[in-house]
Amino acid sequence: MKTCSSCRESKPESSFHKSSQTNDRRTYDCRECVGKKIRSRGPEYHTWVRMRGRCNNPNNKDYPRYGGRGISVCDRWNSYDVFLSDIGRRPTRNHQLDRIDNDGGYSPENCRWATRLQNIRNSRVCRLEERSVICILLMVELGYDTKKIAEFFDTDISNVLVIGSGKNWTDVFMRLYSPSASSDAEHGWPISPLNKL
Numbered sequence: 001m002k003t004c005s006s007c008r009e010s011k012p013e014s015s016f017h018k019s020s021q022t023n024d025r026r027t028y029d030c031r032e033c034v035g036k037k038i039r040s041r042g043p044e045y046h047t048w049v050r051m052r053g054r055c056n057n058p059n060n061k062d063y064p065r066y067g068g069r070g071i072s073v074c075d076r077w078n079s080y081d082v083f084l085s086d087i088g089r090r091p092t093r094n095h096q097l098d099r100i101d102n103d104g105g106y107s108p109e110n111c112r113w114a115t116r117l118q119n120i121r122n123s124r125v126c127r128l129e130e131r132s133v134i135c136i137l138l139m140v141e142l143g144y145d146t147k148k149i150a151e152f153f154d155t156d157i158s159n160v161l162v163i164g165s166g167k168n169w170t171d172v173f174m175r176l177y178s179p180s181a182s183s184d185a186e187h188g189w190p191i192s193p194l195n196k197l
């Protein structure tokens with residue numbers, strides 16, 4: 001049993017999110033209270049809670065890719081109110097919190113709201129040109145050796161594997177090949193890259 005820091009009720013572990021610690025690590029909000037806060041404080045609160053979970057809570061499934069590799073939240077942003085006044089309201093549902101330098105932490109200087117597509121393009125894998133990514137995807141599908149592909153494109157094998165698995169890129173490709181792809185023209189994406197290969 002755990003006591004919720006907000007409603008003060010004792011509830012079983014299952015009533016708490018694993019990553020539901022609030023300002024300090026010893027206080028926890030139950031699912032119900034987290035839900036209420038999110039609804040009353042807006043989607044930015046959810047973003048703030050999840051950001052902190054990824055960086056501060058070793059039980060969080062994303063911790064190895066964030067806190068575990070030294071990505072931290074700046075001291076200012078221990079306060080939700082300060083976070084909100086620094087970053088502003090989320091412009092649209094399609095925007096997510098983006099770190100400009102992927103190896104830098106969460107701070108006013110390194111963060112902005114970006115669309116999912118901008119966010120993916122800024123991620124580690126996306127430092128490759130989109131043309132290269134398409135070639136890599138095809139080569140993986142054709143059964144070329146992963147190590148050889150990585151050497152040829154001068155990139156990490158892990159990048160080749162991620163591209164091959166379609167994990168980060170599925171969305172991008174879905175958008176490229178969907179009829180509404182032209183809406184991404186502003187990002188400079190070729191509308192039908194495969195036709196050009």
Ligand SMILES: [Zn+2]
Nearest residue numbers: 004007030033
């Ligand atoms: Zn509660």
